[in-house]
Amino acid sequence: MALKRVLIVNKTFPTAGLELLKKEVEAVVLPYLEYESDSMPTIKNTITSGFDGLIWNTKHRLTGEILDLAGPRLKAVTAMASGIDQIDTDELKKRGLPLGNTPKVLDDAVADIAVGLLIGAARRFKEAAKELESGDWKYGVQWMLGQDIVNSTVGIVGLGGIGQAIVRRLKGFDVAKFIYSGRTDKKEAIDLGATRVPLEQLLKESDYVILACPLSKETKHIINEEALKMMKKTSVLVNIGRGGLIDQTALYNALRNGEIFAAGLDVTTPEPISRDDPIVTLPNCYIMPHLGSATIETRNAMAKISAKNILLALNGKPMICPVLL
Numbered sequence: 001m002a003l004k005r006v007l008i009v010n011k012t013f014p015t016a017g018l019e020l021l022k023k024e025v026e027a028v029v030l031p032y033l034e035y036e037s038d039s040m041p042t043i044k045n046t047i048t049s050g051f052d053g054l055i056w057n058t059k060h061r062l063t064g065e066i067l068d069l070a071g072p073r074l075k076a077v078t079a080m081a082s083g084i085d086q087i088d089t090d091e092l093k094k095r096g097l098p099l100g101n102t103p104k105v106l107d108d109a110v111a112d113i114a115v116g117l118l119i120g121a122a123r124r125f126k127e128a129a130k131e132l133e134s135g136d137w138k139y140g141v142q143w144m145l146g147q148d149i150v151n152s153t154v155g156i157v158g159l160g161g162i163g164q165a166i167v168r169r170l171k172g173f174d175v176a177k178f179i180y181s182g183r184t185d186k187k188e189a190i191d192l193g194a195t196r197v198p199l200e201q202l203l204k205e206s207d208y209v210i211l212a213c214p215l216s217k218e219t220k221h222i223i224n225e226e227a228l229k230m231m232k233k234t235s236v237l238v239n240i241g242r243g244g245l246i247d248q249t250a251l252y253n254a255l256r257n258g259e260i261f262a263a264g265l266d267v268t269t270p271e272p273i274s275r276d277d278p279i280v281t282l283p284n285c286y287i288m289p290h291l292g293s294a295t296i297e298t299r300n301a302m303a304k305i306s307a308k309n310i311l312l313a314l315n316g317k318p319m320i321c322p323v324l325l
Ligand SMILES: O=C(O)C(=O)CO
Pocket: 080, 081, 082, 083, 084, 106, 110, 290, 291, 292, 293, 294
């Protein structure tokens, strides 16, 4: 019997996952990154040659048009990510195609970045590094003052695996109170000592607002002009979810006008963001280029799960991490 074929649309797929695939299927890895101009045309051209499985490890949008090009041979799709906002889930559902993702294994790595951003933004790492590099310190008791974490109130928007890992880490910083918002009570919140509150209350009470929820129709621009106005002038906003959770123009204005103290972002709109983008130029906006899950171990684990998701589905079994469509 001919080997089943799996298409991987971004060249950075780790060997750990590729080796698993190669034991059972023919794996075709496209030689581009999403922002290279040949990436999308090559995906569209190649996918028409017939694949049983698709690993969508790219920020490009997986649309109905691409699924049509893939045709009826395609039986399973997985993201190599926890977030699935780049995938048109309605189109998969319409075609009865199962979707997988790679949550949980990245919770710790992303939580580490969240804590790093929180400290970096609160303690003005970006401005401080610039002054250091310029050799022009204005050292004094009123110089480069930031915000404390001790005795603060931390509000997490979305107490999923990543949000919980953030709370576990911040417990070591003697935070006074953890609150969270979300659609349902989380049983883990009891042990973590976190209380669910409406979003509006979270925004008003928190010294640190951390966005750790997926991007969806409901959460798009959850932080807009109105939300930013509810936040304390001394507050710090951290986003490790998706750029689209924030109205970035509203955030720019709030940071510029001192309506909030600072922001730490691992995700932006767009990605990559131009170095000339107004938000990048702000001294109180500390930005990382989407490094959340970027550790060797985590990326290997994500690749292995996405490979297993596809192999299981092609063998008629449930994926390890199926997405409920
Ligand atoms: O897996 C994801 O969705 C991420 O963005 C990890 O950084």
